[in-house]
Amino acid sequence: MDFPILSTLIFLPLVSSLFxxxxxxxxxxxxxxxxxxxxxxxxxxxxxxVWYSMDYTSPNFQFLEEQSWINDYIKFxxxxxxISILFIVLTTLITPICIISCINSIQDRVKEFLIAILILETxxxxxxxxxxxxxxxxxxxxxLIPMFLIIGVxxxxxxxxxxxxxxxxxxLGSVLMLxxxxxxxxxxGTTDVTEIYEIKIPKEYQNLLWLAFFSSFAVKTPMWPxxxxxxxxxxxxxxxxxxxxxxxxxxxxGYGFLRFSLPMFPIASDYFTPLIFTLSIIAxxxxxxxxxxxxxxxxxxxxxxxxxxxxxxxGIFTFTKLGIEGSIFQMISHGLISAALFLCVGVVYDRMHxxxxxxxxxxxxxxxKYSFLxxxxxxxxxxxxxxxxFLGEFLVLTGTFQKNYLVAMLATFGVVLGAAYMLxxxxxxxxGQVKNDQIKNLKDVNKCELLILIILAILVIFxxxxxxxxxxxLNVSVDNLINNYxxxxxxx
Amino acid sequence: xxxxLNILLPEIxxxxxxxxILMIGVFIQNSFxxxxxLSSLIILLTVAIILNSSNNEEKIFLESFTRDAFSNFxxxxxxxxxxxxxxxxxxxxxxxxxxxxxxxxxxLLSILGMFFMVxxxxxxxxxxxxxxxxxxxxxxxxxxxxxxxxxxxxxxxxVLSALSSGLLLYGCSLLYGFTGSTNxxxxxxxxxxxNTGAVFAxxxxxxxxxxxxxxxxxxxxxxxxYEGAPTSITSYFAVVPKVAGLAVLIKFMLIPFSNILAExxxxxxxxxxxxxxxxxxxxIGQKNIKRLLAYSSIGHIGYALAGVATGVxxxxxxxxxxxxxxxxxxxxxFSCLYLLKKDGQYKENIxxxxxxxxxxxxxxxxxxxxxxxxxxxxxxxGFFAKFYVFTAVLEQKMYALAIIGLLTTxxxxxxxxxxxxxxxxxxxxxxxxxxxxxFAKLSVFISCGILLTFFLYPSxxxxxxxxxxxx
Numbered sequence: 001m002d003f004p005i006l007s008t009l010i011f012l013p014l015v016s017s018l019f020x021x022x023x024x025x026x027x028x029x030x031x032x033x034x035x036x037x038x039x040x041x042x043x044x045x046x047x048x049x050v051w052y053s054m055d056y057t058s059p060n061f062q063f064l065e066e067q068s069w070i071n072d073y074i075k076f077x078x079x080x081x082x083i084s085i086l087f088i089v090l091t092t093l094i095t096p097i098c099i100i101s102c103i104n105s106i107q108d109r110v111k112e113f114l115i116a117i118l119i120l121e122t123x124x125x126x127x128x129x130x131x132x133x134x135x136x137x138x139x140x141x142x143x144l145i146p147m148f149l150i151i152g153v154x155x156x157x158x159x160x161x162x163x164x165x166x167x168x169x170x171x172l173g174s175v176l177m178l179x180x181x182x183x184x185x186x187x188x189g190t191t192d193v194t195e196i197y198e199i200k201i202p203k204e205y206q207n208l209l210w211l212a213f214f215s216s217f218a219v220k221t222p223m224w225p226x227x228x229x230x231x232x233x234x235x236x237x238x239x240x241x242x243x244x245x246x247x248x249x250x251x252x253x254g255y256g257f258l259r260f261s262l263p264m265f266p267i268a269s270d271y272f273t274p275l276i277f278t279l280s281i282i283a284x285x286x287x288x289x290x291x292x293x294x295x296x297x298x299x300x301x302x303x304x305x306x307x308x309x310x311x312x313x314x315g316i317f318t319f320t321k322l323g324i325e326g327s328i329f330q331m332i333s334h335g336l337i338s339a340a341l342f343l344c345v346g347v348v349y350d351r352m353h354x355x356x357x358x359x360x361x362x363x364x365x366x367x368x369k370y371s372f373l374x375x376x377x378x379x380x381x382x383x384x385x386x387x388x389x390f391l392g393e394f395l396v397l398t399g400t401f402q403k404n405y406l407v408a409m410l411a412t413f414g415v416v417l418g419a420a421y422m423l424x425x426x427x428x429x430x431x432g433q434v435k436n437d438q439i440k441n442l443k444d445v446n447k448c449e450l451l452i453l454i455i456l457a458i459l460v461i462f463x464x465x466x467x468x469x470x471x472x473x474l475n476v477s478v479d480n481l482i483n484n485y486x487x488x489x490x491x492x
Numbered sequence: 493x494x495x496x497l498n499i500l501l502p503e504i505x506x507x508x509x510x511x512x513i514l515m516i517g518v519f520i521q522n523s524f525x526x527x528x529x530l531s532s533l534i535i536l537l538t539v540a541i542i543l544n545s546s547n548n549e550e551k552i553f554l555e556s557f558t559r560d561a562f563s564n565f566x567x568x569x570x571x572x573x574x575x576x577x578x579x580x581x582x583x584x585x586x587x588x589x590x591x592x593x594x595x596x597x598x599x600l601l602s603i604l605g606m607f608f609m610v611x612x613x614x615x616x617x618x619x620x621x622x623x624x625x626x627x628x629x630x631x632x633x634x635x636x637x638x639x640x641x642x643x644x645x646x647x648x649x650x651v652l653s654a655l656s657s658g659l660l661l662y663g664c665s666l667l668y669g670f671t672g673s674t675n676x677x678x679x680x681x682x683x684x685x686x687n688t689g690a691v692f693a694x695x696x697x698x699x700x701x702x703x704x705x706x707x708x709x710x711x712x713x714x715x716x717x718y719e720g721a722p723t724s725i726t727s728y729f730a731v732v733p734k735v736a737g738l739a740v741l742i743k744f745m746l747i748p749f750s751n752i753l754a755e756x757x758x759x760x761x762x763x764x765x766x767x768x769x770x771x772x773x774x775x776i777g778q779k780n781i782k783r784l785l786a787y788s789s790i791g792h793i794g795y796a797l798a799g800v801a802t803g804v805x806x807x808x809x810x811x812x813x814x815x816x817x818x819x820x821x822x823x824x825x826f827s828c829l830y831l832l833k834k835d836g837q838y839k840e841n842i843x844x845x846x847x848x849x850x851x852x853x854x855x856x857x858x859x860x861x862x863x864x865x866x867x868x869x870x871x872x873x874g875f876f877a878k879f880y881v882f883t884a885v886l887e888q889k890m891y892a893l894a895i896i897g898l899l900t901t902x903x904x905x906x907x908x909x910x911x912x913x914x915x916x917x918x919x920x921x922x923x924x925x926x927x928x929x930x931f932a933k934l935s936v937f938i939s940c941g942i943l944l945t946f947f948l949y950p951s952x953x954x955x956x957x958x959x960x961x962x963x
Contacts, residue, residue, distance in 0.1 A: 070876075071951040112853075134879075138870040138947065145864055148909070152917045153849075160917050164909060171869075171905055175898035178879075182886045182894075 059480030173219030239346030283310030323399025330392025556614030581724030645720025660700025727826035767794030824939025
């Protein structure tokens, strides 16, 4: 196709943010909200169109775009395959949801907030579209700027500390990746991902390069022990910021493992599997235990995110079809569920201005619609069969059993812990006695909140019963990934 | 020989114009505005003359003066950056009552000195150019002579700089003694690793040059001079002499010292790493923006030197690209400072920036872009500058240099973020007077525009710089 559809997808939010920037500042920010909502929905529809018109039966990258960029040797190359398109659609879906959610929750500097969200969307789509390491790095790092501002300007009381920690942790992880990217260029003579797949990086370089990429992705995933920035960032970020952080930014690392670490360094990936397994198991069990002890709702969900991302890394490094498909599915489903949970916390936070679990209790008596939705998402979060959360974890665990019994046993233990903290959270917040008189005056969810939560709930349940649309998209690309991996291991 | 004088046309034009406007200044009272505008005109005309001249390599005066693409590029960079620095600071100069007619004239004189530095092909001519530049800078540093800080910074700069010039001159004489020539090409033929005396000479010359570009461990003057001198002079110091200094460093590696590159390289690697680390660490505690920018400029010179340290053409090219982008960023940063006027005073503490994002959103976002670019965060121009340097460094497999360099960018990101934090996150709101300084706004706008759109066509500078090293 000649029309540069992926560039349009990437730069549409950026252009519309420019319009918002130029639009006249009014007392009510209706025009900016409409522009941003319209453009993000247009981006969403465009991404659905890309998904629809893709050929799932081909493992090749599609909608390729190439433009000579840096000195004719590094190309601005874009393309999608069955794996990346799902993340793109997730990004474009979550962004309008965030924009709707901020109508209620952001009062101050709305225009700037919308600009930051849209610019962030551009960078996030760019990460999932890029087929060149330098382009990927550019988008991957550029996302730090808007997110830093979102946490720092609109965040809670310890926002400065959290924003700095987020920025510096991620930057520190990423600089080694930059060294690795440039080294790959000098080893292979290109930074084009598809060409590197063909060339195959020599064995002696793979381990170091893999570690350099790992340092970046481990921080971003986040994996234990470099996960500590995440709870801080989540707690202090405004609702929309937490949603984007949990739903999309964390997925960049998982995507990075699939797109770069696995196919480019198969031998090193195999070599470091025990490391990943160990860290994942620690993440699953340790952070689940930590989540049990939290008295801040956002922190609890943040730690549960770390645990869920533990399943993702576990699944990817089983190198089995079930494991990898499961972890991709888990990422999509976690994107929906954690987004919904943060939105749920945001709903009561906007009314009570407290995230403490002890503030609440017995919400079901006064906020029935809210409580129903909250329980749905909490159950999805703990992986109840019939929700998308179950399928992801189930596939990952099945994949792990094929590879290593002990690891699978330990990971399964994490499922129990997940149920424990989620149910306990629900019990303390939704059920129980009403301890706080203010709760009696609370209003139930309004139309905007209801709309976005119901959309998410439908998706979570739909994919829980009928995952085929996602799986069919993934199927060939994952097969191809595993084939190439096995060939590389055999020839070694 | 005289029919070749057109090679020297820019220098001749500049010299004659300086003398003429000096006369105007002497005979007409209160002629600051006139002379200031004439100086800008002279700069523009000189740019035009250089653009008109050919880029073929030609040497004159017993091969002691070269005109080639390399020197022409640096001359234009020096002229354009001076033009922006000078014009964006005009209101500042008037407000601070340092509007003496000598001011622009001395700047032109220092430009003339730098012209000879970048064009010289002979130690003596090089030294004369360097001294003309340095003497002008001493006067500029203390131009606000009623102000104690300014005088102090002038004296400090003079004493330390004279010492380094002495070392440099000693190195030059050693070089002459051991090679028997003052011409770069002849020296290059004579030098070899066995010539220990010449290696000594090289070290002394390097010390002098490192002082001029304020690289660690010869950086001590920088923070004090930057803080003490009036901001308009500081911005000149931070931009223009650095360009000339780096050009000379590269030139020394290209011609006279090309045979003893390995010895020279180890020293530059050390200086580069030390500058990057000190620039990153020492800036953290600073409260004054000018002082902070001083340390940041030390760090940036460290990155540019990392490119020079590779000892190959692609490394020099990356250093030139780096310094060009550095110039753009610093002109933008200093122009922002000219817009921070309150109660007739220009603010220069970081805490004075508190919450300006609410009252001055455009200024705040410009500052934000420039600072992120200085920190080297993509997709801004500063990232590409670092990218090119480290690509060249890694091509030579200098992994330690690259990793240390990139780790220091993380540390330095911290203090840039601290300023952004003050601008965006702090609650108490300070508002500044709406500035009438249109040119400063224009330079901020141009600087941000370039940094922001650089990623669309990032090889534009490289293609230009590629042509400089063809010979």
